[in-house]
Amino acid sequence: MVSPELPSAAERNAARAADFEAFGGINLVHVRRQLSSLLELIGTGGIFDEYTKHDIRHIDGMLNSLDWIIPQETKEIMTTGDWLLTVLGIYFHDLGMLVTKDEYRARQHSGFERFKQEVLITDNDDGKEYAARLAELESNDVDIERLQYQEFVRYHHARRIKKWITGEADQEFGDSGAARTLVTEIVEKLGDTFRDDLAMVCESHHLDDLYDTEKYPVSNPYGLHSEECANVQYAAVLLRTADLLHITKDRTPSIAYRMITPSDPVSQFEWAKQASVRNVRDKVAIDGDGKADPAAPRNTVEVYADFTNGDAFFGLTSYLSYAEQQLIESRKWILESNERLASPHKFPWRSIDTKKVKAKGFLPEQFHFSLDDKKVLDLLTGHTLYSDSRVVLRELLQNSIDAVRLQHGTDSATNGHVWVKWDSNSRVMEVGDNGTGMTQSIIVNNLLKAGSSRYQEPDFKKEHPDFTPISRFGIGVMSTFMIADKVEVLTSHPVEEKSRHLSLRSAHGKYLVRLLDKHELPDEIKEHGTIVRLHVRPSVEADTIISAAHSWIVVPNCKVSTYVDDNEPEHIGHVDLKSALTHALIDNDATRAEEFAAGRIKVEEKTLDGVSMAYALEWDDYFKHWGFMRLPNLTFISLDEDFEDNQPFYAVGTCVEGIRVETTSPGFRDEDGIWACINAFGKSAPRTDVARRTLEATEERQALIAKAYELYCAHVSSEIDALESERDQSMTYAVQEAGFLATALHSSRSASSPALLFESLKDLPLFLGEDQSEERKKYTARELDQFTALHIRESNVSHYAEFLLRDIPQATSKIALLEVLGQPAQPIETNELMLCSALTSSDIANELIWSSWQVASLYGNLDRRLFDVKLIQGVTGNWSPIFVPPKYNTELRKFEDRRTPTALSRIPISGVESGGFPDEIVGVVLSRRMxxxxxxxxxxxxxxxxxxxxxxxxxxxxxxxxxWLITQAWSNGSFGKFASGRAFQEQVKNMVRSALFSDFDADLFQEILRASSDKKLMDTRFWNRAND
Structure with a gap:
């Protein structure tokens, strides 16, 4: 039964926040009542009294639209924090519109006059046109001053509500003291971090920076429970979308001025008066046959509206054009977060259907601008789209390979043939294939129609559901005019009796077709196939173009040959990625042929769900394992640079259907990577952008990157097993070496998706542990989650015990060994584990642990020079954060020097037990962190x-x-040394001038620091007189 107090599903989901400590026991029903009263005041001061409605009905309209805006699969994974942040964002986002009569009377004390001069009535053409339109309204007895203040408030209302939520006073955007106080009181019980996020979300619907996931994190925790976190970016996108699309009869959206029809306030005013939008909803998807499919995913919004006034019609249609672009941007931002940060929240909306927006009294057809075909073709065939003329050959070769694959299917490797011929005397380049050839219909509808790819047509997809083409943009032959003034096409199709000869002279000129008997064609294409002949301009270096084909064609799955003058033919491409990478390694360094023969390096190729990946390995005879071969430290290798410089690296990168698209190691963004190549094929293969320089940011690309990381990690896991089972090494040794092997992945800061890489690393057995049975086992980070607590012994004896166990092939218990050595371990309860791995031995293991666990207790024994640590699951709650939050990072960087550690000292907040330490010990060094x-x-x-x-x-x-300051103090050698140093004195002076330290008691901190000059940290790694 729907609650009258909380009528929307979103509110009822958000109301669960009352059960979670992080949200301060918020009562959403009470908040809604207070909000409703405040919203009713909007318009009472004579501002926004006619223009639009911003009462609780607007809020309800937005909240109800979330039912269809949010996909069902995303609703199912949204946390209570997600719902609360989204609902409160919608609740508060328009409260900045609240203007009292007192504020309006005091408008001269704000930035209103400057706004009029700098934003509204400017000296440029837009400002002049706006002033002229205002004159029209003034003649109709419209209060211009009030209308302009209305625009001032509307322009700044997002900033106003942000400052009200955070409790800041700022008259620049209007003197709104009473409203600010009321809003601050409503949200005062929410934590500072959540309030800050809420303020940013409210402000965000007038900003275009939602791509910034440091400002809008995709997972920000507010407490220990998994429900006490939120995807701030997604909440901001939902607010933006719901506000944009709530344009029904009762209101118009409160977007910032100059985002729609910027020089025409009349159209906005008329639209507001007309208020004739009947409905905005999701549109039922259309299947491949053009039929409605209610079960298919939806990605289009449709608008129903009726107008009798042209100005109002133009106001809405201009706005909808803007809104559609915002949907596209929002979708792009969310897709990037899906890929880069593994965020699971989906946003499918990409277009707005305006066919149901009607203007009565006008012709029913909506007219629109058409394109200048000649100019557009000039753009496509010139250097605007493609900056390198060599891509002409790439386009033609991709078309040919697709035709061969379509004609020969699984027999392409043996029967398919693609060739390039170059005659330097006649300057004729020929690209041919024995593929399907073309019918007259294909020539008319696809070959000579820019942007119309045959492979993307519904009928083709229906007939060939499993065919996945490389080409999909339909501009291949158009690109030939980048290097040629005359182009000829010979083609033969199996179903047609005659073949065809086309002559073209320019991309936007006429063309001629001559019918030929098939016996008049070259032997290679008599039955089926196509030849494109280009009469290359003298200014083009064709030799370079042909040689560049090596850098694109990696695994074509058919025979590809080049013929240059009378030279012997040269074959391009390889039968598989293993062969391609092997040849590339030897081309890079000829001595590697001997290393291959001696078994010191090798290439392995693995396949996983529509993906093949090959990677190079080198044998370490001392440590007895196969490690990834790293690329030399070079500048970025581009397909657009001279091929001769890139030749040794032609097999490194990412391929789609055997054609190389990206030139960096799979899963990495720049040259700091591994000798590896990946090839995606089939329906799950990602798509390239129109210039074929990179892959589009889609779910398919995200899946490809994840598979690359999975295959890398699979090799590391296999080496762990081999070290134990085949090379007579201990489990301890194998696990420790796994951390080293994985550094080839983790040490690079150029991972295409750090979040996806981190998820893959969680499946590596990087940890050793012993439970009550004292049986030593290896564990992944995910497997550690089954335990309620982890125990760590920090002492030199413990570390040396691990070194000893490393060199003992048999699996001996560390717990038993410590007992013998006189340092018995703490008792371990059921479902607990003694973590034997030293966290300092692997940065990966270190990060994996601290991403899921926190210290619950610390107990020391100075006589034995040890301390014991108990970890429980959770990231925050008991301790201050490990790293500076992004919103403070920039400011703190101003005060740091090169010696500053990147990680913060950790301060216990609650629930941490300790004992056994003398008074002079104020902390311990654990995992290289205080x-x-x-x-x-x-x-x-x-x-x-x-x-x-x-x-x-x-x-x-x-x-x-x-x-941060404690970290600074200890990194300078000792607390007392830092406190008395001149550098600290200067630093304090600079800090107190920063807003970040505005209410921080630096004097008290300095006083405590001086009094702590004799305090020490317990660090078992450096137990010597210099540290005593």
């Missing part, structure tokens, strides 16, 4: 940051500043 003990010297500062209930947000700005 962890303060609960009785550290800055306890009183931390306690002052807590709220009335004693709770503290781990991302509290002051806590971050404190953690």
């Amino acid at each position: 962890h303060l003990l609960p009785n550290h010297p800055w306890v009183q500062m931390v306690d002052s940051y807590r709220d009335e209930e004693g709770k503290l947000d781990p991302f509290d700005r002051r806590l971050i500043c404190l953690s």
Whole structure:
């Protein structure tokens, strides 16, 4: 039963937030009542009283639209935090429109006059046209001053509500003190981090920076529970979309001025008066046969409206054009997050259907601009789209390979043939194939119609459902005029009795077709096939064009040959990726032929779900494993550079159906990668952009990158097994070497998708552990999740025990060994594990642990020079963050020097136990990171940051500043040395001038620091007199 208090499904989902501590027990029903009262005040001051409605009905309209805007699959994975942030964003986003009579009377004290001069009535043509339109309205007794203040508030209302939520006072955007106080009181129980995110979401619907996932993270935790986090970017996109599309009769959207018909306020005014939009909804998808398919995924919005006024009609259609572009941008941003950050939230909307927007009294047909075909073809065949004339050959070769694959199918490798011939005397280049050839219909409808690819037509897809072409844009033959003034095409199709000879002189001129008997054709294409002959201009270096084909054609799955004058033919491409990469390695360094023969290097090729990948490996005779071969440290290798410089690397990169599209190692963005090549084939293959320089940011590309990481990690896992089962090495040794082998993946900062790489690394057995049975086993990061706690012993004896176990082939227990050595381990309960791996030995293992676990207790034994650590699941809650949050990072960077560590010192907030440490020990070094003990010297500062209930947000700005300063202090050698140093004195002066440290007690921090000059950290790695 629908609750009258919370009528939308989104609100009811968000209401669950009352059960979670991170959201301060928020009562959404109470918030909605307060909100409704505030929204009713919009328009009462004479501003927005006629233009549009921003009451609770607007909010309800937006919330109800989420039912179809959010795909069902995304609804199922959205957290309570997602729903709460989205609903509150919708609740508050328009409150900045609230203008009281007092504010309007005090408008001269704001930035209103400057806004009029700098934004509205400017000196350029737009400003002059706007002023002329205002004159028309003034003649109709419209209060121009009030209308302009209305535009001022509308322009800044997103910034206004942001400042109200965060409690900041700023008269620049209007003196709205009373409204600001009311809003601040409503949200005061929410944590600082959540309030900051809510403020950014509300402001975001007037910004174009939603691509910035540091500002709008795709997963921001507010507490320990998995429901206490939110995808801030997705909430912002939902707010933006729901606001854009709520344009029904009761209101017009509150988008910023000059986003639609910027010089025509009349059309906006008339649209608002007309208010004739009947409905906005999702459109039923159309299948390949042109029939409606209610079960298919939907990606189009349709609008129903009736107008009797042309100005109002133009106002809406101009707005819808803008709204459609915003949908496209939003979809692009979300797709990029899907790929780069593995965000699961989907956003399918890409177009708006306006066929149902009617203007009564006008012709029913909606007229539109047409394109100048000649100019457009000039763009396609010139250097605007393609900056390198060598792509002409690539286009023709791809067309030929597709034709061969279509004609010969699985027999393409043996029966298919594509060739390139070059006669330097006549300057004629010929590209031919024994593929399908073309009928007259294909020539008319596809070959000579730019942008019309036969392979994308519904009838073709229906007839050949499993065929996946390389070509899909339909502009291949048009590109030939980049290098030729005369082009001839000979083609023969099996179903037609006659063959055809086409003569073309320009991309936008006429062409002639002559019918030929098939016996008049060259033998290669008598039955079927096509030859394209280009009379190449003298200015074009054709030799370079032909040689460049080596860098594109990697695994064509058919015979590809080049014939240059009277020279012997040369074959291009390889039978598989293994062969291609092997030849590339030897071409790069001829001595590698001997290394291959001696078994010191090899290439392996693996296949996984429509993907093949080959990678080069080199044998380490000392450590007994096959490791990835790294590329030399070169500048970026581009397909557009001289081929001679790239030749040794022609097989490295990403291919689609055997044609290389990207030139970096699979899964990496620049040259810092591995000798590897991946080939995607079949329906799951990603698509290239129109210039074929890269892959489009789609789910298919994301899946391809994930498979590359999976195949890399599969090799590391296989080496772990081989070290144990085939090379007589211990489990300890194998797991430690796994961390080293994986550094070839992890050490590069150029991963195409760090999030997807991190997910793959979670499946590597990088950890050793022992449970109550004292049986030593290897674990992946995912497998560790089955335990309620992990125990770590930090001591030199413990570290040396691992070194000893590393060189003992038999699986011996560390727990038993520590007992013998006089350092018995802490008792381990059921479902707990002693983590034996040293976290300092592998950066990957280190990051994997701290992404899921946090310290629950620290117990020391100074006599034995050890301390024990207990970890429990969770990232934040007990401790301050490991790294500076992105929103503070830029400001803090101003005060850092080159010695500053990247990771923060960790400050216990709550729930951390400790014992056994003398008073002079204030913290420990664990995993190369300082962890303060609960009785550290800055306890009183931390306690002052807590709220009335004693709770503290781990991302509290002051806590971050404190953690950063402690890190700075210790990185300078000792607390006392830093406190008395001149550098610190200067740093404090600079900090207090920063807004980040505005209410931070730097004097108290300095005082505590001086008093702590004798305090130490316990670091078992450096137990010597210099540290005593």
